[in-house]
Amino acid sequence: MKKILSLLSGLASIAIIYSGCAKEPLNNLNSDESRIYITDHDSTVSFSNYKTYSISDSVAIIDNGNSTMRLNEVDSAYINAVKKYMSQEGYTLVTKEQNPDLGVNVSHIISTTTGVISYGDYWNYYDGYWNPYYWGYPGYGYYIPYGYGVYQIKEGAIAVDILDLKNVSANNKINVIWTGLIRGSGIFDTSIADSQVKALFDQSTYLKTN
Amino acid sequence: MKKIKIIVIAISFLSFISLPASAQNGTLKLDLNYNYSIPVSGFKTDLISNTSPRGFRGGIMYAFSNKLEAGLSFGYQDYYQKYPRSIYALSKTQDVSAVLSNSIQTTTFLLKARYFPLNINTVKPYISVGAGTNLVDFKQYLGEFGSSQTSVQFLAQGGIGIMIPIGRLKTSGINVGAIYDYTPYKKLGYNNLNNVNLQAGIAFQLK
Numbered sequence: 001m002k003k004i005l006s007l008l009s010g011l012a013s014i015a016i017i018y019s020g021c022a023k024e025p026l027n028n029l030n031s032d033e034s035r036i037y038i039t040d041h042d043s044t045v046s047f048s049n050y051k052t053y054s055i056s057d058s059v060a061i062i063d064n065g066n067s068t069m070r071l072n073e074v075d076s077a078y079i080n081a082v083k084k085y086m087s088q089e090g091y092t093l094v095t096k097e098q099n100p101d102l103g104v105n106v107s108h109i110i111s112t113t114t115g116v117i118s119y120g121d122y123w124n125y126y127d128g129y130w131n132p133y134y135w136g137y138p139g140y141g142y143y144i145p146y147g148y149g150v151y152q153i154k155e156g157a158i159a160v161d162i163l164d165l166k167n168v169s170a171n172n173k174i175n176v177i178w179t180g181l182i183r184g185s186g187i188f189d190t191s192i193a194d195s196q197v198k199a200l201f202d203q204s205t206y207l208k209t210n
Numbered sequence: 211m212k213k214i215k216i217i218v219i220a221i222s223f224l225s226f227i228s229l230p231a232s233a234q235n236g237t238l239k240l241d242l243n244y245n246y247s248i249p250v251s252g253f254k255t256d257l258i259s260n261t262s263p264r265g266f267r268g269g270i271m272y273a274f275s276n277k278l279e280a281g282l283s284f285g286y287q288d289y290y291q292k293y294p295r296s297i298y299a300l301s302k303t304q305d306v307s308a309v310l311s312n313s314i315q316t317t318t319f320l321l322k323a324r325y326f327p328l329n330i331n332t333v334k335p336y337i338s339v340g341a342g343t344n345l346v347d348f349k350q351y352l353g354e355f356g357s358s359q360t361s362v363q364f365l366a367q368g369g370i371g372i373m374i375p376i377g378r379l380k381t382s383g384i385n386v387g388a389i390y391d392y393t394p395y396k397k398l399g400y401n402n403l404n405n406v407n408l409q410a411g412i413a414f415q416l417k
Contacts, residue, residue, distance in 0.1 A: 023264065023290040025311040025351050033295070033309040036353035040304040146303050184353050203297050203307050 035184030037199040042145045042164075042177040047207050050166060052094045053086055053102035055079060060129040063110040067129040070108075077193035078106050082160055084194070085201040090209030096135060103135045103163040103174075108188070110156050132174055135165060143173040158182040160200060162207075178207060235273035243267045243385060243411030247287045252401035257291075257312050264288040267389075267409055269322060270416075276329060283322040283340055283367075287405075289314040298352075308352035316403065317345040318365055318391075326373070331380065333372050336387075340367040344393045346403065359397065366392040373413065381415040 026034075041047075059075035060067045071079075082104055083093060094100050107129060132140045142163075162178040164171070180200035187196060201207060245265040249258050265287035273279040293310040300306050320342025326334045344365040349358040371387020386409070393403040 022288040022315055023313070025290060025292070025313045025349065025356070026354055028290075028292060028311070029309065029351075029354060033292075034354035035308075036355060037307040038300070038304065039306075040301075043303045183355065199307055203305050 031186045038181040039200055039204050040146050040179050045177050048209050050101035052092045052100045053104055054094055054096040054100035055104040060107040062107055062129055073190050074188050077190040081194045081197035085197055089207055101166040103165045105130050105161045107159040137168050140174050144176040237273045238416040239271045239413050240416050241269045241413045243409040245407050245409045248406045250406055251404040253403045256400050258289045260291045262287055262289045277326045280323040283320050285318040287316045311351040313349040315347040319343050320365055333374055335372050338369040363393050363395055383413045385413055386410045
C-alpha cells in the first residue's frame with residue numbers, strides 16, 4: 001500500500017509539473033511585440049515612376065464584409081502619418097481632381113465573416129468599400145497582381161493600399177501596387193499611429209520617388 | 211538514417227529478449243528525474259538555442275539481473291525562445307516585420323535498457339539506450355499570431371550516468387546522468403530536435 005501511494009504521489013507530481021511548467025509565449029509579449037507589419041507590392045512597377053498622390057479623406061470601416069466611412073481622431077492620425085511618410089519618400093500630395101499618379105486608401109478592418117482575413121477575401125469586396133467612382137474611374141475594377149497569405153484575425157487591422165491611378169486607362173483597371181497591413185494589440189490608438197505607419201514604410205525601401 | 215533507427219530499435223529489443231536467462235533480481239523500480247535540456251545541432255541553430263530547465267524524465271524499469279534492467283521511459287520538456295523584431299520574407303514580394311516566438315513541447319515514450327557494467331554497491335555507473343516516439347507540439351508566433359503543428363516523431367536515445375544506492379536495504383537510489391536525444395524533424399524546412407540532457411533524480415523500488 002505504501003509503495004502504491006508513493007507511486008501515485010510521484011505520478012501526481014509529474015502531472016502538476018506537466019501542466020504548470022510550460023512557458024506561454026503570448027504572456028511574454030508586450031503590446032509592441034504583439035504587432036506585426038505586413039507589406040506586399042507589385043514587383044513589376046517602379047515606384048520612382050510616380051510623383052504625386054492623393055489620399056482618401058476618411059477611413060473605410062470594414063466589419064464582416066460591410067463598410068462605412070468614418071473620420072475620428074485615430075483615423076485622422078493614421079491618414080496624417082501616411083501623408084508624412086509619403087512626403088518623406090518624395091511624393092507630392094495633390095487633390096484627387098489634379099490627376100494624382102497614386103491614390104491611397106486607409107481601411108480599418110474589424111473582422112470578417114469567416115474570422116480569417118485573407119487578402120483574397122478582402123479584395124473580393126474591395127470595390128464595395130472603395131467605390132472606383134471615388135477616384136474618378138467609375139466602371140473600372142480593382143486588381144491586385146500579387147498574392148497574399150492568410151492570417152487569423154482577432155483584434156482588427158489597419159490596411160493602407162496604394163493604387164496606380166496613372167495607368168488606369170492603359171491597364172483598363174485600377175491596379176493595387178502596394179499594401180501595408182498593421183495588426184496586433186492596441187493599434188487603434190492616436191499616440192502610436194505614426195510609429196505604426198513608419199514601420200510599414202521602413203520595411204518598404206523601394207517605395208520612393210528616386 | 212533508416213539504418214540508425216533499425217539498429218537502435220534492435221538493440222533495445224535485444225536487450226529485452228536476452229535478459230531472462232540471467233535474470234536474478236526481478237525488482238520493479240520507478241525513476242523520477244528533473245531534466246535540464248540543451249538543444250544542439252539543427253534544433254539549436256534553426257529553432258531554439260535557449261536551454262530548457264522545464265522538464266522531467268521518468269521510467270518504470272524491471273531489473274533482469276544486477277547488471278541489466280529495462281522498461282518504459284517517459285518524459286516531458288518545454289522549450290521556448292523569443293527573437294527580437296526582424297523582417298522576414300514571406301514571399302518574393304511580401305515581408306513581415308515581427309517578433310518571432312518558437313514554443314516546442316515534447317512528450318517522449320520509449321523502451322529503454324540500462325546496463326551496469328561494474329558490480330559495485332556504492333556507486334553504480336551505467337550506460338543506457340532507448341528508442342520510441344516523441345510527440346512534438348510546435349507553435350510558432352509572429353507577434354501574437356500563431357500557428358501550431360503536432361506530430362509524432364521517432365526518438366533514439368543514448369545515455370550515461372551513475373546510480374548511488376541509498377537506504378538500509380539499498381533499494382532506492384540517487385540518479386545523476388546525461389542523455390542524448392536524437393529526433394529527426396523534417397518539417398517546415400527544419401531538420402531535427404536533437405538535444406543533450408542533464409538529469410538528476412531518484413529511483414525507488416516498487417516491488
